[in-house]
Amino acid sequence: MAAVSRRHFLQGTSAAAASLLLTGTRASGKVDGANDRVRIAVAGLNGRGKAHLGGWLGQDNVEVAYVIDPDQRVLDGTMKSLAARADGKLTTKPESDIRRVLEDPTVDAISIAAPNHWHSLMTIWGAQAGKHVYVEKPMSHDVVEGRVAVEAQKKYGVVVQHGTQRRSDAKIAGLHEAIKAGKFGRLKISYGYCCKPRGGIGFKSPSDPPEHLDWTLWKGPAQIDQYHGNYVHYNWHWFWETGNGDLNNQGTHQLDVARWALDDDQTHPVRAMAIGGRFQWDDQGETPNTMFALAEYPNGQYVFFNVRNVNYDDYERQVENEYYFEDGGKIVRGLYYPPGSKKGEKVSVEPGDVTPGGNWGSFIAAVRANDPSMANGDVYDAHYGCVLGHLMNNSYRLGEQVPFNEKAGRFGDNADAREHFLKLHEIMEDGVGVPEDGAEYTVGPTLTFDPETERHVGEHASEANTLLKDPNNAEFQVPDAADV
């Protein structure tokens, strides 16, 4: 099927019925059989994987060939619910190890909703096996494996689409096209927030993994000394071996949107720093629940970011993006405030260029067209957006303890950074009630990064470079970029 433009690709196709009933007989690599049927395998079923199943089964002529999970109970439960929808004609097969699925030449694509530490390796293996890949955010758990995933996509030419579904939103695309065209003046700061209330996770003692869980497959590439019940399910987000904190969890969406608004030629930042802490919760989690972070790009544009998870009376939920312009204008909650004005005007822009069909439909369209450029959130968008968060997290991880005080924010002559950090500090002090006496911020150093080599340079480079790559278990090594 020939590639056509994103905007027009799906025009004329019908909305679709679920297709659990079909079987495939094709050879791998191309979708070329009768009716362009796409056979997809979903890895990771407990949470987000359910949305993947619903998404794929909502597309015309898409078959879920396999469901994959190392937890037998989760696998059994998923098969049961699929069987109930398939009226006795279920063709989906259960599997615990994705490597067996990748050997099946009739599978066209994999869809990854496993924990973060698995995302890049599954993407790389998928590409090597000639499968198209839909991978949940963040595509990478560290900087280096993200680059390897990029190289694998380049080498094998498969479609890789990132689970940042805002990339399928023509309104956001249109807004960013208008910003880049200078409609509001020059963008100075692209600001993302992931402020949603959460609670602590308590402490779970080391124990044997449950019998229904294949712990070796769950860990995969992540080196973890000892199982405890806070890894499985979901709370692995709050441990560095497996998760990336809320900055590169929920925050990946808003980091990606923030970076998307910058000039198109900006890849990685040259400087990044973060300040924050894990306040109030006395628990086992390692990642911060509070963070102010910033990154400066080679052209002088900034991304600011704010994580604020601790709940308090009158909690202000903010899962959103804001845009600040050189002339003092800003866009906040869909309203444009001209310089000096307190009155917001509704922003009106044309829809932007995305592959139609939403996040699920656009991926299937890209797969049918065998055209990686049709992915809404391709492998490059994924890599650059994730690295932005990794660099901020790495600064935090190298931070020193400093008394909880507004003076802890060390931003040199960056008045914007100071102003926005102070807003967070006031909430933590007055709203949450973090005491000046006794509490501490973790204050990260400003790390310098070379976008070409994807290595840190200058002060703190040696410690920071150790955080660019996680150690892997022998059976699950992420290959070198040159060896994909």
Ligand SMILES: NC(=O)C1=CN([C@@H]2O[C@H](COP(=O)(O)OP(=O)(O)OC[C@H]3O[C@@H](n4cnc5c(N)ncnc54)[C@H](OP(=O)(O)O)[C@@H]3O)[C@@H](O)[C@H]2O)C=CC1
């Ligand atoms: N785009 C979006 O809006 C959203 C994206 N996500 C992303 O989805 C991912 C999953 O999150 P969530 O579902 O909340 O987490 P959960 O912990 O609830 O589910 C993860 C699932 O992956 C399974 N798993 C672990 N290892 C493997 C493996 N080797 N092969 C196959 N499956 C495996 C887990 O197994 P087990 O059953 O043993 O735990 C579990 O069923 C995250 O990366 C998250 O960022 C999540 C929510 C929304």
Ligand SMILES: O=C1CO[C@H](CO)[C@@H](O)[C@@H]1O
């Ligand atoms: O992307 C996401 C959306 O929100 C979820 C719940 O907070 C996150 O965990 C998830 O990863």
